[in-house]
Amino acid sequence: MQPGTLTRPELTAADRCDRCGAAAKVRAVLPSGGELLFCGHHARAHADKLRELEVDVQSGS
Template sequence: MTSTLTAETLTAVDRCDRCGAQAYVRVTLPAGGELLFCAHHGREYTPKLRELDADIVDEYSKLDDQQPTPAATAGIES
């Protein structure tokens, strides 16, 4: 029997290894090991990580899916 490892979807508890913000990018290095990055640091480090042939899974689309909460828009007039 062959099993395939799949990375779980990133959640709000997954934090950027660089700054601690919510992670949206999971990087698996060719030599082993995993890194998590926020959208900002993911964009910053992706070019170099691609050069290293790292496996990069980005979930930036989650940022587009987020709707503002009433608390986030309180006090803003249209």
């Protein structure tokens, strides 16, 4: 995953993981412009595939 400068808003407590509904810690912006939100666990579980797809990643604070 490569960190990048995004113009999307910071993640908040209201943002939830698309896989399990836990608090989102990572926003993965796909090359097509879509996005996926992941908790820390699912971000790590999918890290290899996200890197392969050259996804732009924003980590929450």
